Amino acid sequence: MNDRSSSDLAELVRRTFDAQGFLHLVGAKVEFVERGKVTLGVDRRDELLQQHGFFHGGVVALLIDNATGAAAATVQRAEGPGVLTAEYKINFVSPGVGDRLSCTAEVVKPGRRMTVVEAKVHAYSGGTAKLVAVALATIANVEVPDKL
Amino acid sequence: MNDRSSSDLAELVRRTFDAQGFLHLVGAKVEFVERGKVTLGVDRRDELLQQHGFFHGGVVALLIDNATGAAAATVQRAEGPGVLTAEYKINFVSPGVGDRLSCTAEVVKPGRRMTVVEAKVHAYSGGTAKLVAVALATIANVEVPDKL
Amino acid sequence: MNDRSSSDLAELVRRTFDAQGFLHLVGAKVEFVERGKVTLGVDRRDELLQQHGFFHGGVVALLIDNATGAAAATVQRAEGPGVLTAEYKINFVSPGVGDRLSCTAEVVKPGRRMTVVEAKVHAYSGGTAKLVAVALATIANVEVPDKL
Protein backbone atom coordinates (compact mmCIF):
# COMPACT_ATOMS: atom_id res chain seq x y z
CA MET A 1 0.00 0.00 0.00
CA ASN A 2 2.89 2.33 0.71
CA ASP A 3 5.65 2.12 -1.83
CA ARG A 4 7.88 4.91 -0.65
CA SER A 5 11.34 4.20 0.74
CA SER A 6 12.50 5.46 4.11
CA SER A 7 14.70 8.10 2.51
CA ASP A 8 11.76 9.30 0.42
CA LEU A 9 9.68 9.50 3.58
CA ALA A 10 12.39 11.43 5.43
CA GLU A 11 12.63 13.81 2.50
CA LEU A 12 8.84 14.27 2.47
CA VAL A 13 8.74 15.01 6.21
CA ARG A 14 11.68 17.44 6.02
CA ARG A 15 10.18 19.30 3.08
CA THR A 16 6.86 19.71 4.86
CA PHE A 17 8.56 20.90 8.03
CA ASP A 18 10.78 23.33 6.09
CA ALA A 19 7.67 25.10 4.86
CA GLN A 20 6.48 25.82 8.42
CA GLY A 21 7.56 29.16 9.82
CA PHE A 22 6.72 28.17 13.37
CA LEU A 23 9.09 25.19 13.33
CA HIS A 24 11.91 27.51 12.25
CA LEU A 25 11.05 29.98 15.01
CA VAL A 26 11.16 27.22 17.61
CA GLY A 27 14.12 25.44 16.03
CA ALA A 28 12.61 21.93 16.00
CA LYS A 29 14.44 19.41 13.81
CA VAL A 30 13.60 16.01 12.36
CA GLU A 31 15.73 13.32 14.05
CA PHE A 32 14.31 10.12 12.63
CA VAL A 33 11.76 9.01 10.03
CA GLU A 34 10.55 5.59 9.02
CA ARG A 35 7.17 4.32 7.89
CA GLY A 36 4.82 4.90 10.84
CA LYS A 37 7.39 6.54 13.14
CA VAL A 38 8.85 10.05 13.37
CA THR A 39 11.13 11.66 15.96
CA LEU A 40 11.38 15.42 16.28
CA GLY A 41 13.66 17.28 18.72
CA VAL A 42 14.68 20.71 19.92
CA ASP A 43 17.61 22.05 21.93
CA ARG A 44 17.16 24.10 25.09
CA ARG A 45 17.14 27.88 24.65
CA ASP A 46 15.82 30.51 27.06
CA GLU A 47 13.13 31.43 24.54
CA LEU A 48 11.58 27.96 24.87
CA LEU A 49 11.15 27.95 28.64
CA GLN A 50 8.45 28.90 31.13
CA GLN A 51 8.83 30.75 34.42
CA HIS A 52 10.49 27.87 36.34
CA GLY A 53 13.11 27.24 33.66
CA PHE A 54 11.43 24.10 32.29
CA PHE A 55 10.62 23.62 28.60
CA HIS A 56 7.28 25.36 28.03
CA GLY A 57 4.22 23.11 27.65
CA GLY A 58 3.60 24.80 24.31
CA VAL A 59 6.96 23.49 23.04
CA VAL A 60 6.01 19.99 24.16
CA ALA A 61 2.67 20.41 22.35
CA LEU A 62 4.37 21.71 19.19
CA LEU A 63 6.62 18.65 18.98
CA ILE A 64 3.64 16.35 19.52
CA ASP A 65 1.52 18.25 16.99
CA ASN A 66 4.14 17.90 14.24
CA ALA A 67 5.52 14.48 15.03
CA THR A 68 2.08 12.84 15.17
CA GLY A 69 0.96 14.48 11.92
CA ALA A 70 4.18 13.49 10.17
CA ALA A 71 3.98 9.89 11.43
CA ALA A 72 0.45 9.64 10.03
CA ALA A 73 1.60 11.10 6.70
CA THR A 74 4.23 8.37 6.32
CA VAL A 75 1.56 5.64 6.24
CA GLN A 76 -0.53 7.27 3.53
CA ARG A 77 -0.27 6.02 0.01
CA ALA A 78 2.34 7.77 -2.13
CA GLU A 79 -0.37 9.56 -4.06
CA GLY A 80 -2.07 10.32 -0.73
CA PRO A 81 -3.56 13.74 -0.51
CA GLY A 82 -2.46 14.99 2.87
CA VAL A 83 -3.24 14.88 6.54
CA LEU A 84 -4.90 17.24 8.98
CA THR A 85 -4.77 16.92 12.75
CA ALA A 86 -8.28 16.32 14.08
CA GLU A 87 -7.38 16.25 17.78
CA TYR A 88 -4.87 15.20 20.38
CA LYS A 89 -4.64 14.76 24.11
CA ILE A 90 -1.46 15.33 26.06
CA ASN A 91 -0.62 14.17 29.60
CA PHE A 92 2.25 16.08 31.15
CA VAL A 93 3.91 13.63 33.54
CA SER A 94 7.01 15.50 34.66
CA PRO A 95 8.56 18.92 34.03
CA GLY A 96 10.70 19.35 30.91
CA VAL A 97 14.10 19.72 32.56
CA GLY A 98 17.11 19.12 30.33
CA ASP A 99 19.29 20.17 27.43
CA ARG A 100 17.09 18.72 24.75
CA LEU A 101 13.48 17.71 24.27
CA SER A 102 12.57 14.92 21.85
CA CYS A 103 9.23 13.51 20.72
CA THR A 104 8.74 10.11 19.10
CA ALA A 105 5.37 9.49 17.47
CA GLU A 106 4.26 6.03 16.35
CA VAL A 107 1.18 5.01 14.39
CA VAL A 108 -1.10 2.76 16.45
CA LYS A 109 -3.65 2.16 13.71
CA PRO A 110 -3.75 3.55 10.19
CA GLY A 111 -7.23 3.96 8.73
CA ARG A 112 -8.99 4.93 5.57
CA ARG A 113 -10.37 8.10 7.10
CA MET A 114 -8.08 8.69 10.04
CA THR A 115 -4.93 7.41 11.69
CA VAL A 116 -4.41 7.05 15.44
CA VAL A 117 -0.93 7.93 16.68
CA GLU A 118 0.76 7.68 20.09
CA ALA A 119 3.62 9.95 21.13
CA LYS A 120 6.09 10.15 23.97
CA VAL A 121 8.23 13.18 24.81
CA HIS A 122 11.49 12.83 26.74
CA ALA A 123 13.88 15.42 28.18
CA TYR A 124 17.58 14.61 27.97
CA SER A 125 20.15 15.77 30.55
CA GLY A 126 23.64 14.48 29.96
CA GLY A 127 23.11 10.77 29.40
CA THR A 128 19.73 10.40 31.08
CA ALA A 129 16.26 10.54 29.55
CA LYS A 130 13.14 11.42 31.49
CA LEU A 131 9.56 10.95 30.30
CA VAL A 132 7.90 14.38 30.11
CA ALA A 133 4.63 13.76 28.28
CA VAL A 134 2.50 11.12 26.57
CA ALA A 135 -0.07 11.84 23.89
CA LEU A 136 -2.74 10.22 21.76
CA ALA A 137 -3.68 11.86 18.45
CA THR A 138 -6.24 11.44 15.67
CA ILE A 139 -5.02 12.54 12.25
CA ALA A 140 -7.50 12.79 9.36
CA ASN A 141 -6.73 11.92 5.76
CA VAL A 142 -7.91 14.82 3.60
CA GLU A 143 -7.97 15.65 -0.10
CA VAL A 144 -7.82 19.37 0.49
CA PRO A 145 -5.81 20.84 3.31
CA ASP A 146 -8.50 23.01 4.85
CA LYS A 147 -11.55 20.80 5.33
CA LEU A 148 -12.08 18.28 8.09
CA MET B 1 -12.53 31.77 49.14
CA ASN B 2 -10.85 34.02 46.60
CA ASP B 3 -10.33 37.50 47.87
CA ARG B 4 -8.32 38.95 45.02
CA SER B 5 -9.71 41.73 42.84
CA SER B 6 -9.87 41.47 39.06
CA SER B 7 -6.97 43.92 38.67
CA ASP B 8 -4.90 41.85 41.11
CA LEU B 9 -5.71 38.75 39.07
CA ALA B 10 -4.79 40.45 35.79
CA GLU B 11 -1.52 41.59 37.38
CA LEU B 12 -0.81 38.05 38.61
CA VAL B 13 -1.48 36.53 35.18
CA ARG B 14 0.62 39.16 33.38
CA ARG B 15 3.53 38.73 35.79
CA THR B 16 3.50 34.95 35.31
CA PHE B 17 3.33 35.30 31.53
CA ASP B 18 6.14 37.90 31.52
CA ALA B 19 8.47 35.34 33.05
CA GLN B 20 7.93 32.89 30.18
CA GLY B 21 10.43 33.16 27.37
CA PHE B 22 8.28 31.14 25.00
CA LEU B 23 5.37 33.57 25.25
CA HIS B 24 7.69 36.43 24.31
CA LEU B 25 9.05 34.44 21.36
CA VAL B 26 5.53 33.80 20.10
CA GLY B 27 4.23 37.24 21.01
CA ALA B 28 1.10 36.09 22.86
CA LYS B 29 -0.59 38.76 24.99
CA VAL B 30 -3.17 38.75 27.77
CA GLU B 31 -6.41 40.30 26.54
CA PHE B 32 -8.78 39.72 29.43
CA VAL B 33 -8.67 38.37 32.98
CA GLU B 34 -11.38 37.86 35.55
CA ARG B 35 -11.91 35.24 38.22
CA GLY B 36 -12.27 31.93 36.32
CA LYS B 37 -11.76 33.36 32.83
CA VAL B 38 -8.69 34.38 30.81
CA THR B 39 -8.31 35.44 27.17
CA LEU B 40 -4.95 35.29 25.44
CA GLY B 41 -4.28 36.41 21.85
CA VAL B 42 -1.61 36.67 19.20
CA ASP B 43 -1.31 38.56 15.92
CA ARG B 44 -0.51 36.85 12.64
CA ARG B 45 3.16 36.74 11.64
CA ASP B 46 4.82 34.46 9.10
CA GLU B 47 6.78 32.80 11.90
CA LEU B 48 3.55 31.49 13.45
CA LEU B 49 2.21 29.71 10.38
CA GLN B 50 2.37 26.24 8.87
CA GLN B 51 2.86 25.25 5.24
CA HIS B 52 -0.61 26.31 4.03
CA GLY B 53 -0.43 29.76 5.61
CA PHE B 54 -2.72 28.91 8.54
CA PHE B 55 -1.76 29.54 12.16
CA HIS B 56 0.30 26.53 13.23
CA GLY B 57 -1.42 23.99 15.49
CA GLY B 58 1.41 24.51 17.96
CA VAL B 59 0.41 28.17 18.32
CA VAL B 60 -3.18 27.12 18.97
CA ALA B 61 -1.88 24.66 21.59
CA LEU B 62 0.33 27.30 23.20
CA LEU B 63 -2.60 29.68 23.68
CA ILE B 64 -4.71 26.87 25.14
CA ASP B 65 -1.87 25.70 27.39
CA ASN B 66 -1.38 29.14 28.92
CA ALA B 67 -4.95 30.38 28.98
CA THR B 68 -6.27 27.25 30.72
CA GLY B 69 -3.48 27.27 33.30
CA ALA B 70 -4.00 30.97 33.99
CA ALA B 71 -7.79 30.58 34.30
CA ALA B 72 -7.24 27.82 36.88
CA ALA B 73 -4.76 30.02 38.79
CA THR B 74 -7.36 32.78 39.15
CA VAL B 75 -9.67 30.53 41.17
CA GLN B 76 -7.02 29.46 43.67
CA ARG B 77 -6.94 31.07 47.07
CA ALA B 78 -4.75 34.17 47.33
CA GLU B 79 -2.16 32.23 49.30
CA GLY B 80 -2.53 29.41 46.77
CA PRO B 81 0.66 27.69 45.88
CA GLY B 82 0.54 27.40 42.14
CA VAL B 83 -0.84 25.33 39.31
CA LEU B 84 0.58 22.73 36.96
CA THR B 85 -1.10 21.50 33.79
CA ALA B 86 -1.87 17.80 34.15
CA GLU B 87 -3.34 17.28 30.68
CA TYR B 88 -5.45 18.74 27.92
CA LYS B 89 -7.25 17.62 24.80
CA ILE B 90 -7.66 19.83 21.75
CA ASN B 91 -10.07 19.39 18.85
CA PHE B 92 -9.08 21.36 15.77
CA VAL B 93 -12.35 22.20 14.01
CA SER B 94 -11.25 24.54 11.23
CA PRO B 95 -7.96 25.98 9.98
CA GLY B 96 -6.57 29.06 11.71
CA VAL B 97 -7.07 31.59 8.93
CA GLY B 98 -7.05 35.23 9.96
CA ASP B 99 -5.17 38.25 11.28
CA ARG B 100 -5.39 37.29 14.90
CA LEU B 101 -5.89 34.18 17.00
CA SER B 102 -7.53 34.42 20.42
CA CYS B 103 -8.18 31.81 23.11
CA THR B 104 -10.72 32.19 25.92
CA ALA B 105 -10.45 29.70 28.76
CA GLU B 106 -13.16 29.31 31.40
CA VAL B 107 -13.19 27.25 34.56
CA VAL B 108 -15.85 24.53 34.46
CA LYS B 109 -15.23 23.20 37.94
CA PRO B 110 -12.64 24.30 40.49
CA GLY B 111 -11.50 21.58 42.87
CA ARG B 112 -9.31 21.02 45.87
CA ARG B 113 -6.80 18.97 43.88
CA MET B 114 -7.49 19.99 40.33
CA THR B 115 -9.52 22.40 38.22
CA VAL B 116 -11.26 21.53 34.97
CA VAL B 117 -11.15 24.26 32.31
CA GLU B 118 -12.75 24.58 28.86
CA ALA B 119 -11.23 26.71 26.09
CA LYS B 120 -12.26 27.96 22.69
CA VAL B 121 -9.90 29.43 20.08
CA HIS B 122 -11.18 31.78 17.36
CA ALA B 123 -9.46 33.29 14.33
CA TYR B 124 -10.40 36.86 13.46
CA SER B 125 -10.45 38.23 9.89
CA GLY B 126 -11.69 41.76 9.62
CA GLY B 127 -14.88 41.74 11.64
CA THR B 128 -15.61 38.01 11.55
CA ALA B 129 -14.67 35.33 14.07
CA LYS B 130 -14.33 31.65 13.22
CA LEU B 131 -14.06 28.80 15.70
CA VAL B 132 -10.69 27.10 15.23
CA ALA B 133 -10.37 24.77 18.21
CA VAL B 134 -12.04 23.60 21.42
CA ALA B 135 -10.21 22.14 24.38
CA LEU B 136 -10.75 20.55 27.77
CA ALA B 137 -7.95 20.77 30.36
CA THR B 138 -7.13 19.43 33.82
CA ILE B 139 -4.96 21.75 35.91
CA ALA B 140 -3.50 20.47 39.19
CA ASN B 141 -3.06 22.57 42.34
CA VAL B 142 0.50 22.06 43.56
CA GLU B 143 2.62 23.31 46.43
CA VAL B 144 5.86 22.97 44.53
CA PRO B 145 6.06 23.71 40.85
CA ASP B 146 7.70 20.51 39.70
CA LYS B 147 5.71 17.64 41.21
CA LEU B 148 2.38 16.35 39.97
CA MET C 1 -28.74 20.74 4.28
CA ASN C 2 -30.77 18.84 6.85
CA ASP C 3 -34.38 18.55 5.92
CA ARG C 4 -35.62 16.30 8.68
CA SER C 5 -38.08 17.57 11.27
CA SER C 6 -37.47 17.32 15.00
CA SER C 7 -39.98 14.48 15.34
CA ASP C 8 -38.27 12.60 12.52
CA LEU C 9 -34.95 13.09 14.29
CA ALA C 10 -36.35 11.90 17.61
CA GLU C 11 -37.78 8.85 15.86
CA LEU C 12 -34.41 8.16 14.20
CA VAL C 13 -32.54 8.41 17.50
CA ARG C 14 -35.07 6.23 19.35
CA ARG C 15 -34.98 3.56 16.65
CA THR C 16 -31.20 3.42 16.71
CA PHE C 17 -31.15 3.21 20.50
CA ASP C 18 -33.87 0.51 20.52
CA ALA C 19 -31.55 -1.72 18.51
CA GLN C 20 -28.81 -1.56 21.14
CA GLY C 21 -28.90 -4.34 23.71
CA PHE C 22 -26.57 -2.51 26.06
CA LEU C 23 -28.89 0.49 26.35
CA HIS C 24 -31.73 -1.84 27.36
CA LEU C 25 -29.52 -3.55 29.94
CA VAL C 26 -28.60 -0.19 31.47
CA GLY C 27 -32.07 1.30 31.03
CA ALA C 28 -30.99 4.55 29.40
CA LYS C 29 -33.78 6.54 27.73
CA VAL C 30 -33.93 9.38 25.22
CA GLU C 31 -35.22 12.54 26.94
CA PHE C 32 -34.83 15.17 24.24
CA VAL C 33 -33.84 15.38 20.58
CA GLU C 34 -33.46 18.34 18.25
CA ARG C 35 -31.09 19.05 15.40
CA GLY C 36 -27.62 19.11 16.98
CA LYS C 37 -28.72 18.28 20.53
CA VAL C 38 -29.66 15.06 22.32
CA THR C 39 -30.37 14.33 25.99
CA LEU C 40 -30.19 10.81 27.36
CA GLY C 41 -30.95 9.81 30.98
CA VAL C 42 -31.07 6.89 33.36
CA ASP C 43 -32.63 6.31 36.77
CA ARG C 44 -30.64 5.14 39.77
CA ARG C 45 -30.58 1.38 40.38
CA ASP C 46 -28.13 -0.62 42.49
CA GLU C 47 -26.84 -2.32 39.35
CA LEU C 48 -25.56 0.99 38.01
CA LEU C 49 -23.44 1.96 41.00
CA GLN C 50 -19.84 1.53 42.09
CA GLN C 51 -18.51 0.63 45.54
CA HIS C 52 -19.29 3.99 47.19
CA GLY C 53 -22.89 4.09 45.96
CA PHE C 54 -22.24 6.64 43.21
CA PHE C 55 -23.27 6.08 39.59
CA HIS C 56 -20.47 4.04 38.01
CA GLY C 57 -18.10 5.90 35.69
CA GLY C 58 -18.98 3.37 33.01
CA VAL C 59 -22.62 4.51 33.14
CA VAL C 60 -21.49 8.12 32.74
CA ALA C 61 -19.36 7.02 29.77
CA LEU C 62 -22.24 5.06 28.22
CA LEU C 63 -24.53 8.09 28.28
CA ILE C 64 -21.79 10.26 26.77
CA ASP C 65 -20.98 7.63 24.13
CA ASN C 66 -24.58 7.42 22.92
CA ALA C 67 -25.66 11.02 23.35
CA THR C 68 -22.66 12.41 21.44
CA GLY C 69 -23.06 9.90 18.60
CA ALA C 70 -26.78 10.62 18.34
CA ALA C 71 -26.27 14.39 18.39
CA ALA C 72 -23.81 14.04 15.49
CA ALA C 73 -26.29 11.84 13.58
CA THR C 74 -28.96 14.54 13.79
CA VAL C 75 -26.83 16.99 11.77
CA GLN C 76 -26.14 14.57 8.92
CA ARG C 77 -28.09 14.91 5.72
CA ALA C 78 -31.27 12.84 5.56
CA GLU C 79 -29.64 10.43 3.16
CA GLY C 80 -26.56 10.45 5.41
CA PRO C 81 -24.89 7.12 5.77
CA GLY C 82 -24.22 6.85 9.47
CA VAL C 83 -21.84 7.84 12.20
CA LEU C 84 -19.09 6.10 14.11
CA THR C 85 -17.47 7.39 17.29
CA ALA C 86 -13.80 8.07 16.63
CA GLU C 87 -12.89 9.17 20.13
CA TYR C 88 -13.95 11.03 23.25
CA LYS C 89 -12.45 12.44 26.39
CA ILE C 90 -14.32 12.61 29.68
CA ASN C 91 -13.50 14.70 32.75
CA PHE C 92 -15.20 13.46 35.89
CA VAL C 93 -15.71 16.56 38.04
CA SER C 94 -17.82 15.24 40.92
CA PRO C 95 -19.25 11.90 41.99
CA GLY C 96 -22.55 10.81 40.46
CA VAL C 97 -24.77 11.09 43.53
CA GLY C 98 -28.50 11.29 42.89
CA ASP C 99 -31.70 9.66 41.72
CA ARG C 100 -31.09 10.22 38.04
CA LEU C 101 -28.19 10.84 35.69
CA SER C 102 -28.70 12.83 32.50
CA CYS C 103 -26.35 13.67 29.63
CA THR C 104 -26.90 16.48 27.14
CA ALA C 105 -24.71 16.44 24.04
CA GLU C 106 -24.48 19.41 21.68
CA VAL C 107 -22.74 19.67 18.32
CA VAL C 108 -19.92 22.23 18.41
CA LYS C 109 -18.97 21.94 14.76
CA PRO C 110 -20.43 19.67 12.10
CA GLY C 111 -18.01 18.69 9.36
CA ARG C 112 -17.86 16.81 6.12
CA ARG C 113 -15.71 14.06 7.60
CA MET C 114 -16.34 14.41 11.31
CA THR C 115 -18.44 16.26 13.83
CA VAL C 116 -17.18 17.62 17.15
CA VAL C 117 -19.63 17.32 20.05
CA GLU C 118 -19.54 18.57 23.65
CA ALA C 119 -21.43 16.84 26.45
CA LYS C 120 -22.30 17.55 30.06
CA VAL C 121 -23.60 14.99 32.55
CA HIS C 122 -25.61 16.06 35.61
CA ALA C 123 -26.89 14.09 38.59
CA TYR C 124 -30.30 15.04 39.93
CA SER C 125 -31.31 14.78 43.60
CA GLY C 126 -34.77 16.10 44.37
CA GLY C 127 -34.78 19.48 42.67
CA THR C 128 -31.04 20.07 42.44
CA ALA C 129 -28.67 19.29 39.57
CA LYS C 130 -24.95 18.75 40.01
CA LEU C 131 -22.37 18.66 37.23
CA VAL C 132 -20.78 15.19 37.19
CA ALA C 133 -18.77 15.11 33.97
CA VAL C 134 -17.86 17.06 30.84
CA ALA C 135 -16.78 15.50 27.56
CA LEU C 136 -15.51 16.33 24.10
CA ALA C 137 -16.11 13.82 21.30
CA THR C 138 -15.17 13.33 17.64
CA ILE C 139 -17.77 11.46 15.60
CA ALA C 140 -16.90 10.31 12.07
CA ASN C 141 -19.31 10.27 9.14
CA VAL C 142 -19.09 6.84 7.53
CA GLU C 143 -20.69 5.07 4.60
CA VAL C 144 -20.30 1.65 6.13
CA PRO C 145 -20.68 1.10 9.83
CA ASP C 146 -17.47 -0.76 10.47
CA LYS C 147 -14.68 1.28 8.89
CA LEU C 148 -13.10 4.41 10.31
Next chain:
Amino acid sequence: MNDRSSSDLAELVRRTFDAQGFLHLVGAKVEFVERGKVTLGVDRRDELLQQHGFFHGGVVALLIDNATGAAAATVQRAEGPGVLTAEYKINFVSPGVGDRLSCTAEVVKPGRRMTVVEAKVHAYSGGTAKLVAVALATIANVEVPDKL
Protein backbone atom coordinates in the same frame (compact mmCIF):
# COMPACT_ATOMS: atom_id res chain seq x y z
CA MET D 1 7.20 2.11 48.50
CA ASN D 2 4.71 -0.60 47.67
CA ASP D 3 5.08 -3.62 49.89
CA ARG D 4 2.09 -5.62 48.76
CA SER D 5 2.52 -8.94 46.98
CA SER D 6 0.87 -9.72 43.65
CA SER D 7 -1.69 -11.96 45.30
CA ASP D 8 -2.55 -9.20 47.78
CA LEU D 9 -2.98 -6.83 44.87
CA ALA D 10 -5.20 -9.26 42.97
CA GLU D 11 -7.28 -9.72 46.11
CA LEU D 12 -7.57 -5.94 46.54
CA VAL D 13 -8.67 -5.43 42.94
CA ARG D 14 -11.19 -8.29 43.08
CA ARG D 15 -12.68 -7.04 46.36
CA THR D 16 -13.12 -3.55 44.94
CA PHE D 17 -14.70 -4.88 41.76
CA ASP D 18 -17.02 -7.21 43.73
CA ALA D 19 -18.53 -4.18 45.42
CA GLN D 20 -19.54 -2.60 42.10
CA GLY D 21 -23.06 -3.43 40.95
CA PHE D 22 -22.38 -2.26 37.42
CA LEU D 23 -19.53 -4.72 36.92
CA HIS D 24 -21.84 -7.56 37.95
CA LEU D 25 -24.54 -6.33 35.56
CA VAL D 26 -22.05 -6.27 32.69
CA GLY D 27 -20.26 -9.45 33.77
CA ALA D 28 -16.71 -8.05 33.58
CA LYS D 29 -14.07 -10.17 35.31
CA VAL D 30 -10.49 -9.61 36.46
CA GLU D 31 -8.09 -11.64 34.32
CA PHE D 32 -4.70 -10.47 35.52
CA VAL D 33 -3.23 -8.26 38.23
CA GLU D 34 0.32 -7.26 39.01
CA ARG D 35 1.84 -4.07 40.32
CA GLY D 36 1.07 -1.42 37.69
CA LYS D 37 -0.90 -3.67 35.35
CA VAL D 38 -4.48 -4.97 35.33
CA THR D 39 -6.44 -6.93 32.70
CA LEU D 40 -10.23 -7.01 32.75
CA GLY D 41 -12.40 -8.97 30.29
CA VAL D 42 -15.97 -9.74 29.38
CA ASP D 43 -17.64 -12.40 27.22
CA ARG D 44 -19.98 -11.55 24.37
CA ARG D 45 -23.69 -11.45 25.19
CA ASP D 46 -26.49 -9.80 23.22
CA GLU D 47 -27.02 -7.35 26.06
CA LEU D 48 -23.54 -5.90 25.53
CA LEU D 49 -23.90 -5.09 21.84
CA GLN D 50 -24.97 -2.12 19.74
CA GLN D 51 -27.14 -2.07 16.63
CA HIS D 52 -24.56 -3.63 14.28
CA GLY D 53 -23.77 -6.54 16.61
CA PHE D 54 -20.44 -5.11 17.80
CA PHE D 55 -19.57 -4.73 21.47
CA HIS D 56 -21.09 -1.39 22.55
CA GLY D 57 -18.69 1.53 23.00
CA GLY D 58 -20.00 1.85 26.54
CA VAL D 59 -18.73 -1.65 27.34
CA VAL D 60 -15.31 -0.70 25.95
CA ALA D 61 -15.41 2.44 28.12
CA LEU D 62 -16.46 0.46 31.21
CA LEU D 63 -13.49 -1.90 30.88
CA ILE D 64 -11.13 1.04 30.40
CA ASP D 65 -12.66 2.95 33.32
CA ASN D 66 -12.17 0.06 35.74
CA ALA D 67 -8.89 -1.35 34.46
CA THR D 68 -7.14 2.03 34.50
CA GLY D 69 -8.39 2.87 37.99
CA ALA D 70 -7.37 -0.55 39.29
CA ALA D 71 -3.90 -0.34 37.71
CA ALA D 72 -3.37 3.02 39.42
CA ALA D 73 -4.54 1.57 42.75
CA THR D 74 -1.90 -1.17 42.57
CA VAL D 75 0.94 1.39 42.64
CA GLN D 76 -0.31 3.22 45.70
CA ARG D 77 1.28 2.57 49.04
CA ALA D 78 -0.33 -0.20 51.09
CA GLU D 79 -1.83 2.36 53.44
CA GLY D 80 -2.85 4.42 50.41
CA PRO D 81 -6.21 6.04 50.68
CA GLY D 82 -7.83 5.31 47.35
CA VAL D 83 -8.07 6.47 43.79
CA LEU D 84 -10.59 8.46 41.79
CA THR D 85 -10.66 8.71 37.99
CA ALA D 86 -10.06 12.32 36.97
CA GLU D 87 -10.39 11.80 33.22
CA TYR D 88 -9.71 9.55 30.29
CA LYS D 89 -9.65 9.70 26.53
CA ILE D 90 -10.55 6.76 24.32
CA ASN D 91 -9.79 6.25 20.63
CA PHE D 92 -11.96 3.62 19.01
CA VAL D 93 -9.83 2.14 16.23
CA SER D 94 -11.94 -0.77 15.01
CA PRO D 95 -15.33 -2.26 15.83
CA GLY D 96 -15.56 -4.69 18.74
CA VAL D 97 -16.23 -7.88 16.82
CA GLY D 98 -15.55 -11.13 18.66
CA ASP D 99 -16.38 -13.56 21.43
CA ARG D 100 -14.58 -11.69 24.16
CA LEU D 101 -13.36 -8.19 24.88
CA SER D 102 -10.33 -7.64 27.07
CA CYS D 103 -8.67 -4.48 28.37
CA THR D 104 -5.12 -4.27 29.67
CA ALA D 105 -4.18 -1.11 31.55
CA GLU D 106 -0.59 -0.24 32.41
CA VAL D 107 0.76 2.58 34.56
CA VAL D 108 2.89 5.00 32.52
CA LYS D 109 3.87 7.22 35.41
CA PRO D 110 2.85 7.01 39.05
CA GLY D 111 2.76 10.33 40.87
CA ARG D 112 2.17 11.80 44.28
CA ARG D 113 -1.10 13.42 43.25
CA MET D 114 -2.07 11.45 40.17
CA THR D 115 -1.10 8.45 38.09
CA VAL D 116 -1.13 8.32 34.29
CA VAL D 117 -2.28 5.00 32.81
CA GLU D 118 -2.43 3.68 29.23
CA ALA D 119 -4.92 1.03 28.15
CA LYS D 120 -5.52 -1.14 25.11
CA VAL D 121 -8.70 -3.08 24.39
CA HIS D 122 -8.68 -6.13 22.12
CA ALA D 123 -11.51 -8.26 20.73
CA TYR D 124 -10.85 -12.01 20.49
CA SER D 125 -12.35 -14.24 17.80
CA GLY D 126 -11.16 -17.81 17.92
CA GLY D 127 -7.41 -17.46 18.13
CA THR D 128 -7.06 -13.94 16.76
CA ALA D 129 -6.90 -10.66 18.64
CA LYS D 130 -7.83 -7.31 17.10
CA LEU D 131 -7.10 -3.89 18.59
CA VAL D 132 -10.41 -2.16 19.31
CA ALA D 133 -9.47 0.88 21.37
CA VAL D 134 -6.58 2.73 23.00
CA ALA D 135 -6.92 5.04 25.98
CA LEU D 136 -4.97 7.41 28.19
CA ALA D 137 -6.24 8.06 31.72
CA THR D 138 -5.44 10.31 34.68
CA ILE D 139 -6.25 8.76 38.07
CA ALA D 140 -6.10 10.94 41.19
CA ASN D 141 -4.89 9.77 44.60
CA VAL D 142 -7.49 10.80 47.15
CA GLU D 143 -7.96 10.50 50.90
CA VAL D 144 -11.74 10.53 50.70
CA PRO D 145 -13.58 8.89 47.86
CA ASP D 146 -15.77 11.78 46.85
CA LYS D 147 -13.50 14.80 46.44
CA LEU D 148 -11.22 15.52 43.51
